[in-house]
Amino acid sequence: MAHRIKIKLVDIVFEVGCAELRQITWLKKNYCLFVTQDRPDYLVSLQLNKRKGPKDLRYSSCNCFQKSLSKFKTATFDLKVDFCKKKVSVSAVPDVGIVDVLRFLCFVVLLKKSGFLLHASVVLHRGFSYVFFGPSESGKTTIARLSQGSIVLTDETAAILKRKGKFYAYATPFFGDFGLPDENKGAPLKAIFLISKDRLFTHRRLKQADAVKELLHNILVNIPDRAIVNTLLVSLADLTHNVPCYQLYFKQDEAIWRYIDGIIG
Amino acid sequence: MELLDKKIKRNQSIAWRTIEEEALLVDPKDGLIYPLNAAGTRIWELIDGTKTCREILVIIHDEFEVEESSLQKDAVEFIEELVSKGLVIPV
Numbered sequence: 001m002a003h004r005i006k007i008k009l010v011d012i013v014f015e016v017g018c019a020e021l022r023q024i025t026w027l028k029k030n031y032c033l034f035v036t037q038d039r040p041d042y043l044v045s046l047q048l049n050k051r052k053g054p055k056d057l058r059y060s061s062c063n064c065f066q067k068s069l070s071k072f073k074t075a076t077f078d079l080k081v082d083f084c085k086k087k088v089s090v091s092a093v094p095d096v097g098i099v100d101v102l103r104f105l106c107f108v109v110l111l112k113k114s115g116f117l118l119h120a121s122v123v124l125h126r127g128f129s130y131v132f133f134g135p136s137e138s139g140k141t142t143i144a145r146l147s148q149g150s151i152v153l154t155d156e157t158a159a160i161l162k163r164k165g166k167f168y169a170y171a172t173p174f175f176g177d178f179g180l181p182d183e184n185k186g187a188p189l190k191a192i193f194l195i196s197k198d199r200l201f202t203h204r205r206l207k208q209a210d211a212v213k214e215l216l217h218n219i220l221v222n223i224p225d226r227a228i229v230n231t232l233l234v235s236l237a238d239l240t241h242n243v244p245c246y247q248l249y250f251k252q253d254e255a256i257w258r259y260i261d262g263i264i265g
Numbered sequence: 266m267e268l269l270d271k272k273i274k275r276n277q278s279i280a281w282r283t284i285e286e287e288a289l290l291v292d293p294k295d296g297l298i299y300p301l302n303a304a305g306t307r308i309w310e311l312i313d314g315t316k317t318c319r320e321i322l323v324i325i326h327d328e329f330e331v332e333e334s335s336l337q338k339d340a341v342e343f344i345e346e347l348v349s350k351g352l353v354i355p356v
Contacts, residue, residue, distance in 0.1 A: 209287040213298050216291065224293040229280035233291065237284050 002045070008036040008184060009106050010115070010159040010170045014088075015040035016102075020048055023098045031173045033184050042081075042109065044088040046101065072108065072223065077101055081108055103174050106159065107221040111228060114235045115161035119218040121178075122158045122169045124151035125257065128190035129169035131158055132248075133218045139197045139250065144178045146256050151182045157220060160189070160239065167243055189243050191264055198249035201259045211245035212236040268345060269322075272356040274314030279352055283310070290352055299352065304329055305343060312353050318344055 002017035003024040013036055018024055023046065028035060068084045077092035079101070090101055107117045120133035121140035125147070132143045144155035153171035155178035161168055170186035194206065194214050206214070215236050246263065250256055275281075280291040288306040290299040301309055307328065311321045322340050326333055347353040 207285065207287075209284040209289060209300060212282075212284055213289055213300055216289075216298060222296055224296075226278055226280045226293050229291050229293045230282070233280060233282040233289065237282055240284075 006036050006038065006040055007031060007034050007102065007173075008038060009034060009102070009172060010110060010161055010186065012042065012106075012109060013038045013040045014042045014044050014102070014105065016044045016046060018046040018048070020046075023048075026098060033180055034173050042086045042088055042105075044090065044105065046090045046092060046098075048094045048096065049091055050094065070108065072104070074100075074104065077104075079104060079108070081105075083112055099174065103157070103172075104221060106172070110159060110161060111231055113161060114231065114238075115159060116232060116235060117172070117174075117220040118158045118160055118215065119156070119220055120158040120169075121155040121176075122153040122171065123147045124153055124183075124185075124187050125190075125260075127187065129153065129187040130190055130260065131160070131169050131192045132195045133158070133192065133215065134195045135218065137197075139195045139252075141177045142197065142252055143195065143250070143256070146252065146254055148254070150257070152178060153181050153183065153185070153187075155179075155181075159186070160235075161186070162235075162238065167239055191260075192239075192243055192245045193248040193260075194245070195248050195250060197252065199251055200249065201251060201253075201256070202249045203246045203259075203263055206240075206245040206247055208237070208240045208245075211240040215240070215245075268348070268355065269318045269341065272314060272317050273312050273344065273348070273353050274356055275309070275312050276352055276354055281309070292350075292352070299350070304331075304340075308340060308343060309347075312344075312347075314356055 002019055003021050004017045005024045005027050006013055006015045070081050072079045076096045077090050080089045110116055118133055120131045121144050123130050132140055141155040144152045154175055156176035157172045157174035159170040159172050167189040168186040169189045171181040171184050280293055281288055283306055286303045288301040288309050311324055322337060326336055
């Protein structure tokens with residue numbers, strides 16, 4: 001008999017079923033903010049098996065992403081998504097990281113809706129979300145810590161999705177040193193910043209093509225598939241056309257939000 | 266046959282999109298991104314498998330204010346680089 005839990009990510013409810021109680025217990029304990037009783041959008045069946053053959057360390061899609069049925073293979077699990085029946089089956093090695101499975105699944109489902117996961121922190125400020133992206137050590141968690149009084153939606157992994165013509169940034173449970181986000185919600189996206197720590201505050205507006213290039217470097221999950229990359233390019237071009245993108249050099253000072261307010265006006 | 270007289274086509278496995286007159290080419294295999302300037306983007310768009318490099322240069326010469334000698338040198342070098350990186354393929 002499968003143990004079950006419902007997790008709400010980016011307003012999408014995944015009901016995860018697994019014969020191993022350990023995985024479900026871990027989710028209940030660590031993702032409490034994301035546990036929901038809402039009706040599920042996707043039913044996820046997680047089976048833990050010993051895998052035959054060598055591990056493939058690269059992500060690879062096994063069939064065309066445009067089809068209603070998509071299959072993916074990773075180092076530790078195979079994932080099949082039936083977008084029509086809203087069913088997901090995952091066959092994973094016994095010691096699979098349930099976080100890795102959920103992150104990958106979230107990425108795939110978002111991609112189908114022209115959204116994506118970004119290596120970024122998100123802060124809710126005056127009713128809007130602000131995204132700060134960059135590689136490790138660029139300052140994502142630092143910005144979260146400098147944002148006392150505002151709601152931090154994530155310090156590590158942002159979910160970006162367009163809804164009713166507006167881009168939103170959402171909280172995710174894939175957090176960094178800052179820990180679980182303050183709330184499981186999203187908000188309209190006001191601005192995007194490519195960040196670097198510095199001794200002064202400076203900024204410049206990024207050209208759209210440069211912004212797309214930098215965002216693409218920081219998209220989580222690498223799937224070597226032309227259709228998927230083209231989908232991402234279309235989404236990123238739309239995002240950067242509608243939301244201003246800046247390069248921001250910042251000093252570690254709480255004045256950062258006065259500086260940002262000055263940029264946005 | 267010289268590259269100039271060969272027809273060339275884009276590698277169909279390359280993802281790309283033109284954003285504000287600048288193309289971004291992405292090789293999904295290794296994730297490498299190749300940003301092109303306006304002239305490079307126009308050349309990339311003209312590489313459709315039906316034109317030779319020489320025919321592409323004639324179109325570029327008509328569209329951009331550039332000396333023919335420097336255009337030929339720069340454009341051929343650019344196309345050779347695209348070929349060496351596997352982004353385009355001589356037909």
